[in-house]
Amino acid sequence: MTYQLIIKNANYYAHHAFFSGDIIVENGKIAMITQDSSGWEAERVIDARGLTVLPGIIDSHVHFREPGRPDREDFYTGSCAAAAGGVTTFCEMPLACPPPNNPANLQQRIALGEEKSLVDFAMFGAAGYENTDQFSALLDLGAVAFKTFLHPAPAGREAEFDGLTVGDDGQLFLMLEQGAKSGGRFFFHCENASLIAALEQKLHAQGQEGNDFHYLSRPSIAEVESVEKILRFARATGCPVGIVHITVPEACELVKQAQAEGVDVIAETCFHYLVYNHRHIDAYGPYAKCNPPLRSEAEMERLWDYVKDGTIMMIGSDHAPFIPEEKSIGLDGGIWKAYSGMPAIEVLLPILLDQAHRGRLTLEQLVPLLTENTARAHGLFPRKGLIQVGADADFAIVDLQRSYTLRIADMYSKAKAINKLFDGTKVQGKPVYTIVRGRVLMQDGQVDLAARGYGRYVPAIR
Ligand SMILES: [Zn+2]
The missing domain is CATH 3.20.20.140 (Metal-dependent hydrolases)
Structure with a gap:
């Protein structure tokens, strides 16, 4: 079968530690995490070697x-x-x-x-x-x-x-x-x-x-x-x-x-x-x-x-x-x-x-x-908050080696002009992918504007 997304070579955070594996996503959920997905097919494959995969x-x-x-x-x-x-x-x-x-x-x-x-x-x-x-x-x-x-x-x-x-x-x-x-x-x-x-x-x-x-x-x-x-x-x-x-x-x-x-x-x-x-x-x-x-x-x-x-x-x-x-x-x-x-x-x-x-x-x-x-x-767990099978496939993939400068010009908020406190700040550690329910919404700082309306309300469970 063809999965929605495979994140290969993921160094991912779960349960207070980092683990390695390939994360398989289907229907917006984390379907499994395996040590070797070679030969498996997906609509999109991200090689996360050298990157760090965090829960969204x-x-x-x-x-x-x-x-x-x-x-x-x-x-x-x-x-x-x-x-x-x-x-x-x-x-x-x-x-x-x-x-x-x-x-x-x-x-x-x-x-x-x-x-x-x-x-x-x-x-x-x-x-x-x-x-x-x-x-x-x-x-x-x-x-x-x-x-x-x-x-x-x-x-x-x-x-x-x-x-x-x-x-x-x-x-x-x-x-x-x-x-x-x-x-x-x-x-x-x-x-x-x-x-x-x-x-x-x-x-x-x-x-x-x-x-x-x-x-x-x-x-x-x-x-x-x-x-x-x-x-x-x-x-x-x-x-x-x-x-x-x-x-x-x-x-x-x-x-x-x-x-x-x-x-x-x-x-x-x-x-x-x-x-x-x-x-x-x-x-x-x-x-x-x-x-x-x-x-x-x-x-x-x-x-x-x-x-x-x-x-x-x-x-x-x-x-x-x-x-x-x-x-x-x-x-x-x-x-x-x-x-x-x-x-x-x-x-x-x-x-x-x-x-x-x-x-x-x-x-x-x-x-x-x-x-x-x-x-x-906030009652969003376990659907949100952790990389585990059955949870929504939400990830922030970051490059911890990358240092860069925060710039108002690169920001998306309508109010970015007032972010003078942060403008010009040099930081190390850059979000390079934002993924919501298996869909990549940001890659290398570029937001997929066509995803307008993709977001869903998540009611709290209590
Ligand atoms: Zn407030």
Whole structure:
């Protein structure tokens, strides 16, 4: 018979180690892994000698934003960027207009994704005090989890944040009580908004409005206090929770203690908190502005400890696209005016491969943080996340010997112009093939644009 795809001479990752073999793909699934497939036929054969075959990368945290702001990004351009960076499945956060705070809105998003996305995707549901009666229906549609903001909508973005916020601690507690009954997990962006607002006021009054305004107004205590509250409320209500983009070692320590005490909490960080720090905000201003802010170099160093000891379960990109004016407005001493976030999905894997190359952690430590752990956290396992027979044939094939320079000109995100923080960065370790269910979507940096609409929604299993 003729198989769909054979990856010959694969040095592939599975179960915390690397193995060698030929991977046989049929009907989008890994059909078998054999030591010798010579003489077997396939529509496509890739010789992976000298390369490293990883499970397809699952980005735990992206904001492609559709429907709502197609001028920033949409499922087509965002998923092209995913394919360029070895990402085969993305988990879309619930910022959209309208947000997925009920089944009809979620279904609309899923349909848009299936119409436009090249790669597979999963969806978060929006949770707030206003829509607790929708939680079960959203989970029935396969939402991987919920995301809630503990701060009011930023000025001018009220529609995007509809049904995504809790007004105060009382509403938060009542929402978690309902959440505990739903069977879902509730993720939080943890920063104390009133503390930040007070510090912003103080800094403005003092005329202290340089680039350091961003991190001086959002100090680590704002995150630590917020994480502490979520953990206490989770303990009291029994609701499973998650902390997205945790950045502060002290907050990680609280999570670690809570986990040891049996609180059902998992934590995610983003690659930039492991690689960039205050110095980059000083130098790049709005282009290094994200929330929570990049931390001090000392905190950045200690964050690695919690990645390596397992307190932090997964790493995402927090891909956050904006039009150029939404960043440039913060140049020349007005950083508070700029929007927060970087459209980073296509540099997530290369930058972390480079960190592994530099000895920050081993490849065996890194890979599950981007694949299996994320799939397990979000109910996508065993269909996604591991190279094993029966799983979807999703792969990121990388060349660990190849060093190259990340360039905005080579990127696919509609918002690539604002990726100045990464532009010109030299890295070692390049994604050379991105394969989703047996179909090659990227080869040597060239994305197959004809694959628009090939991506499928992956509902969580629970
Ligand atoms: Zn985010």
